[in-house]
Amino acid sequence: MAGDWNEVTLGEISDFRAGSVFKPSHQGNADGEIPFIKVSDMNLPENAVRILSANNWVSKAVARDLRAKPLPPGAVVFAKIGEALRQNRLRQVVRDTIVDNNMMGAIPRRDRVDEGFFYYTLSQFDFAEIAQGTALPYLTVSSISNLKLSLPELHEQRAIAHILSSLDNKIELNRRMSATLETMARSHFKAWFVYFAPVRAKAEGHDPGLPPHLASVFPDRLIVTEHGEVPEGWEVKPLSEIAEFLNGLALQKYPATDPADSLPVIKIAELRNGVTAKSDRASRDVPDKYIVRDGDFLFSWSGSLLAKFWTEGDGALNQHLFKVSSDRYPTWFIAEWVQVHLEEFQNIAASKATTMGHIQRGHLNAAMTNCPPNSGLADLGSVISPLVERRIQIDLESRTLAAIRDTLLPKLISGDLRVKDAETYLDRVL
The missing domain is CATH 3.90.220.20 (DNA methylase specificity domains)
Structure with a gap:
């Protein structure tokens, strides 16, 4: 002090x-x-x-x-x-x-x-x-x-608050940027893969408003299938077919014997609020496929039914959460399809009044996706994928900023670290 x-x-x-x-x-x-x-x-x-x-x-x-x-x-x-x-x-x-x-x-x-x-x-x-x-x-x-x-004296209080609020303001700016990128990616995705706006424009003889290499991905007519209209040459597939939904483990079977060398357990609470000091810990002996890493896409299939890209560092996947991945389709594509069906899944879970709301594998089988040829998917991904990747990077940056803030905060508030030293540290790391 x-x-x-x-x-x-x-x-x-x-x-x-x-x-x-x-x-x-x-x-x-x-x-x-x-x-x-x-x-x-x-x-x-x-x-x-x-x-x-x-x-x-x-x-x-x-x-x-x-x-x-x-x-x-x-x-x-x-x-x-x-x-x-x-x-x-x-x-x-x-x-x-x-x-x-x-x-x-x-x-x-x-x-x-x-x-x-x-x-x-x-x-x-x-x-x-x-x-x-x-x-x-x-x-x-x-x-x-x-x-x-x-x-301390008021002038030093204000200086301390300025340092800490500068970090929080940057985190808030990042949050807004991330939300904007998410909106842009989802808007493109729905227009192209759900509403087929470029196909409808071409069918009506209008310019789809896309660069030629992107416009060529979309045919000029829709065909009727048992699942509704779909662009000619595209396939309709269940969500469960385009992605693997890996359910987590009952991690009490992998207790952390050494808290310093362990993994945070990722439950629904962590998916919502991130890892905290109150998060459970698991041994690093958890099978590798159940270890969650930055950039993995997670989906809680019970309770709140949340879906997001993980950016909180390595963790262990708990039951009631899916890690969603695919050997054939890019992550942005399968993640956006989960988001398209998320409200529907949430309504299904909410209808289960006598138990904790959840969905079943059958609901993943019934949720349909529209898939263009692989070459066309790569072209469209050149627009959407950078938006998703940039968002992940921004969220990772925010995690770093939050860690810096959480390191400086107790030291500044207690007087163990003085303002000039904190400013020098920030100039070095930012």
Whole structure:
């Protein structure tokens, strides 16, 4: 700890505000002026650090009816009860915001603490450690107010917050770039392989709007099959035929004897939120085909039914997840076909009300794909594949940036690393 820093409690530098009861009549109100944040909003990807969007909004009149006093910009919000408390997610609000009664807001006193420094400081506390209750842990204002921290002068607080927020801002920019690339790739894919827009244009005597080498991939007419219309010369194949869906293992059979030389177990939680300190570990004796590496495409077939390219480093594939691959078709092609059918699969899983929602192999057999000749697929891949590959690289870069941030954060917040040293380090690695 830096010798010239002061030890204070959170109660000395901030005020705490409880949430309000959310009424069912407010559900889905997108016309309001004030976001009403529930615990589920903390999972939205665009809310990684700051609350930028919400599923529910209320008017100022409704806020008055709720007797809710909005949290001001710069306040930090977090869950105060149950499993969400254990997950320890924090977000900073950027506009007047109301939170529900399962959450709490902490408002920094700006004459004492920079709001950015305040957010990063709070992120270092494990609120679950001071929670009361066991089956349903909960936070109290008194317990959180008594937490102690070291506080430098305001100018150094701002410098520390600037370094850390620069990394988070770059990660957020990468997230938006990745989302844009995903949208571009999916738009091309659906236009070409699902809606056959170039074929329909040529059939009507119009220019498909593509370079000649791409336009030539598409015939000028559709033929009718038992699965509907398909471009002449193309094949219709089940999803299960174009890709292998490797189900994961019950990894308790491969316990990690040495945590330092082990693999994180990739479950649905890791697919959604990445590897954390709470992730289970498995021995490296897991058969090689069940080891997941960066760039592999994963698909959870039960529970949430998520599908994404993995970019969190080596891991062990748990049951309820598929690793999707193919010896014949490129990864971008099989991944996009999974995405095309994902909503359908999610609806099938949601219809299984008596069990945990899931799909079966038969659903993969019933999901059809449209496959052009191999030469044409390579030409079309020259457009879509770079978008997918660039997205994977951006996500990998974000992982590196997050690792740098997570290394610097505790050292900067404690004073073990001073600002000039951190700036020198960043100049060297970025």
